[in-house]
Amino acid sequence: MGHMRGSVGVQGLVDRQGYRDAMARLGAAVSVITTTGEAGDAGFTASAVCSVTDDPPTLLVCMNRDSSLHDTFVANGVLCVNTLSAAQEPLSPLFAGFTDAPMAERFDAAAWTTMVTGAPVLSGAVVSFDCRITSVTEVGTHSVFFCEVQAIQAGPAHEGLIYFGRSYHRITVEAA
Numbered sequence: 100m101g102h103m104r105g106s107v108g109v110q111g112l113v114d115r116q117g118y119r120d121a122m123a124r125l126g127a128a129v130s131v132i133t134t135t136g137e138a139g140d141a142g143f144t145a146s147a148v149c150s151v152t153d154d155p156p157t158l159l160v161c162m163n164r165d166s167s168l169h170d171t172f173v174a175n176g177v178l179c180v181n182t183l184s185a186a187q188e189p190l191s192p193l194f195a196g197f198t199d200a201p202m203a204e205r206f207d208a209a210a211w212t213t214m215v216t217g218a219p220v221l222s223g224a225v226v227s228f229d230c231r232i233t234s235v236t237e238v239g240t241h242s243v244f245f246c247e248v249q250a251i252q253a254g255p256a257h258e259g260l261i262y263f264g265r266s267y268h269r270i271t272v273e274a275a
Contacts, residue, residue: 126263130182131194132160133211133219136175140219141168141202144195146262147241148180156248158228161241169242173235178246179214180228181221185258185269190221214250225259227252 113121127146134141147161160180162169172178183190192198193205200208210222214229221227230246237243259270 123265124263126261126268128182128225129188129191129260129262129267130180131190131221132162132172132178132180133221134172134175134178135213135217135219136177138171138174139202140206141171141175142194142205142219143168144191145180148182151245157233158230158246158248160244160246162244163240164237164242165240172232172244173242175218176232177216177218178230178232178244179216179218179220180230180246181219181224182226183221183260184223184225184254185260187221187223188260188267188269191260191267214252216249220252222254224252224254226254 128148130145130148131142132145143162143166145160145162149159151157151159158180160178162172187209190209193200193208206219211219212222214220214227216229216231218229220229228248229250229252230248232244233247234245235242236245257272259272261268261270
């Protein structure tokens with residue numbers, strides 16, 4: 100393998116904007132992460148979702164600790180990763196807080212069900228992972244939620260939604 104070189108900022112450290120620009124080149128699925136419980140219902144848009152291991156089935160979700168919803172997710176201890184279909188793209192800016200819509204109104208924009216944990220499961224999502232948060236690790240400005248998957252629901256969608264280059268892109272998979 101060849102030696103890989105990247106651009107570096109001052110004193111050999113990668114600067115924040117350079118890192119953000121590079122991450123914009125890393126395409127990712129768009130998900131609405133939801134929770135419910137004594138702390139209330141909440142949801143936010145995320146592309147920072149990643150598989151950790153399949154034994155036990157575990158994924159991670161990253162969330163800014165400055166988010167007004169952060170403590171709600173920690174207190175509830177459950178979440179559902181709802182991966183958006185291309186047709187559900189309007190939910191992304193809505194749950195990202197790009198409008199002034201209150202949380203109840205955001206949830207009213209779609210149909211929801213539940214699985215094991217009670218966290219809202221988006222009807223028609225490409226896939227939904229119903230999870231219990233098993234640990235939270237703080238890294239920089241964010242919390243990393245490690246989540247054990249309790250149930251999975253695959254949707255009928257054949258068109259996914261990817262965020263790449265700071266914009267949305269529809270991807271299509273031919274039906275088998």
